[in-house]
Amino acid sequence: MKVELELLLEDKPGVLLKTLTPIARNGGNIISVLHEREKRKAGHVPTVIFFEVSAEERIEKIVEELGKGGIKIKLLKSDGKTLLEKTSFFVIFVGHVMDTDARDTISRIMKKGAKVSRFSVKITAKEEPSSALLLIETDKKNKDEVIEELRNIANEKNLLVIKE
Amino acid sequence: MKDVKIILVGMGVVGKGVAELLDEKRDFFRKKNFNPKVVAIAEKDGALIDGEGINLKDALKDLKKAGKWVEEKSINIVSGVEADVVIEVTPTNLETGEPGLSHIRKALKSGKHAITSNKGPLVVDFWGLKEDAEKNNVLFRYEATVCAAIPLFSLHRNSIEANRIEFIKGILNGTTNYILTKMHEDGIPFEVALEEAIESGYAEKNYSYDINGNDAAAKAVIIANAILGMKKKYSDVKLTGIGGVTKNSVELAKDSGFVIKLIAEIDENKLEVSPRLVPKLHPLNVNGTLNAVMFKMDMARDLYLVGRGAGKRETAGSIINDLVEIMRDESLLKK
Numbered sequence: 001m002k003v004e005l006e007l008l009l010e011d012k013p014g015v016l017l018k019t020l021t022p023i024a025r026n027g028g029n030i031i032s033v034l035h036e037r038e039k040r041k042a043g044h045v046p047t048v049i050f051f052e053v054s055a056e057e058r059i060e061k062i063v064e065e066l067g068k069g070g071i072k073i074k075l076l077k078s079d080g081k082t083l084l085e086k087t088s089f090f091v092i093f094v095g096h097v098m099d100t101d102a103r104d105t106i107s108r109i110m111k112k113g114a115k116v117s118r119f120s121v122k123i124t125a126k127e128e129p130s131s132a133l134l135l136i137e138t139d140k141k142n143k144d145e146v147i148e149e150l151r152n153i154a155n156e157k158n159l160l161v162i163k164e
Numbered sequence: 165m166k167d168v169k170i171i172l173v174g175m176g177v178v179g180k181g182v183a184e185l186l187d188e189k190r191d192f193f194r195k196k197n198f199n200p201k202v203v204a205i206a207e208k209d210g211a212l213i214d215g216e217g218i219n220l221k222d223a224l225k226d227l228k229k230a231g232k233w234v235e236e237k238s239i240n241i242v243s244g245v246e247a248d249v250v251i252e253v254t255p256t257n258l259e260t261g262e263p264g265l266s267h268i269r270k271a272l273k274s275g276k277h278a279i280t281s282n283k284g285p286l287v288v289d290f291w292g293l294k295e296d297a298e299k300n301n302v303l304f305r306y307e308a309t310v311c312a313a314i315p316l317f318s319l320h321r322n323s324i325e326a327n328r329i330e331f332i333k334g335i336l337n338g339t340t341n342y343i344l345t346k347m348h349e350d351g352i353p354f355e356v357a358l359e360e361a362i363e364s365g366y367a368e369k370n371y372s373y374d375i376n377g378n379d380a381a382a383k384a385v386i387i388a389n390a391i392l393g394m395k396k397k398y399s400d401v402k403l404t405g406i407g408g409v410t411k412n413s414v415e416l417a418k419d420s421g422f423v424i425k426l427i428a429e430i431d432e433n434k435l436e437v438s439p440r441l442v443p444k445l446h447p448l449n450v451n452g453t454l455n456a457v458m459f460k461m462d463m464a465r466d467l468y469l470v471g472r473g474a475g476k477r478e479t480a481g482s483i484i485n486d487l488v489e490i491m492r493d494e495s496l497l498k499k
Contacts, residue, residue: 092424094409122413122416129412163438
């Protein structure tokens with residue numbers, strides 16, 4: 001089966017090799033590598049790798065090994081069928097973000113299968129509302145569910161949620 | 165030269181703007197071979213009537229002294245005075261749509277074309293009014309109701325109708341955009357920005373209608389019905405105003421390359437007005453009192469319109485263009 005793997009690779013020496021090794025180790029025959037350095041954004045280079053493997057289990061193994069190596073997969077297609085698609089978006093909570101248990105807020109988002117990869121807070125005075133900016137990464141198919149959970153959290157904790 | 169008889173209902177800011185432009189644009193109308201004649205101007209407590217055409221300069225100076233003033237209800241003027249077009253510009257009431265709704269219904273049912281800048285009647289009964297217009301073989305135009313000078317509805321009718329529209333979103337309220345722009349650019353709290361907006365005349369003394377998003381929500385309902393063919397009511401809008409947007413949140417957004425804007429989003433499954441993060445370089449990031457609307461379509465793809473969404477001249481100008489569209493087809497006018 002033909003596999004298309006879209007990644008955002010850190011622009012550092014050795015990262016591309018670290019990505020290709022698990023593919024080769026699991027019997028993947030690499031057809032082409034598109035490393036678009038001119039589209040570099042926030043230190044990451046969009047990269048697309050096309051390869052062939054004999055069985056679906058091997059794809060799963062490759063994905064698992066890439067994940068362990070800290071490689072972020074954006075899109076994974078096998079014979080044109082989408083197996084995995086990640087998306088990320090920003091959101092701001094306004095209100096008493098810290099006093100309403102920020103740790104609980106994050107863990108509830110993570111329970112929906114999403115990852116909070118950035119959390120920045122601005123606090124002026126204790127009695128005044130604070131604001132928190134979150135960068136959330138999730139499977140594209142789960143995005144609506146994650147957003148629904150953000151709304152629930154905002155309602156329960158009396159926060160204003162500002163989405164992208 | 166063909167006479168086009170007009171009844172003007174409402175002589176507030178927009179009504180005066182219409183009267184001024186009808187006077188100012190006489191050469192333009194002459195070139196088009198039309199002679200717009202205002203035969204009645206109706207107000208709350210009576211009306212000025214002149215079948216030969218009211219002198220608009222006099223009417224603008226002192227309405228009651230510009231000719232024959234009768235103490236008659238506006239609704240009776242709309243039905244009783246012979247005319248081609250009724251221009252309805254009374255104040256908006258989002259709950260009842262009145263008095264505009266009755267004025268427009270009466271106009272259409274008595275065989276007159278109707279033009280309005282009043283959101284209330286469209287929010288309350290768009291489909292009823294559309295049906296009244298079709299049954300009576302007259303036109304109903306409302307370009308000025310949403311984003312004053314931005315031609316959304318005529319653009320849709322004339323230029324992009326064959327597209328499948330995936331969604332429409334945008335900034336539909338200038339007051340809130342002015343406040344959010346000030347907060348972003350000057351780093352000031354909401355209350356200070358609001359104060360500045362009031363001082364500069366960009367916010368009304370009774371500003372809650374804008375700040376709470378009611379105005380943008382009403383416009384979103386009109387877009388949903390009139391462009392997307394939906395059957396939506398005001399209560400269907402998921403609405404969050406900008407009162408909760410703080411200096412902190414604006415700074416956090418700014419640090420990550422975003423601006424906070426009050427965005428209306430309308431599609432098959434969504435009717436929402438809320439503060440949103442817009443990337444700094446996105447075409448919807450327009451400043452000050454400007455409005456911006458994005459259409460996402462299957463053929464034309466992304467289309468952006470930016471312009472002035474309020475103001476006497478801008479709103480009245482939109483009404484004048486609706487009038488021109490009606491005049492263009494002479495068969496629609498009375499012999």
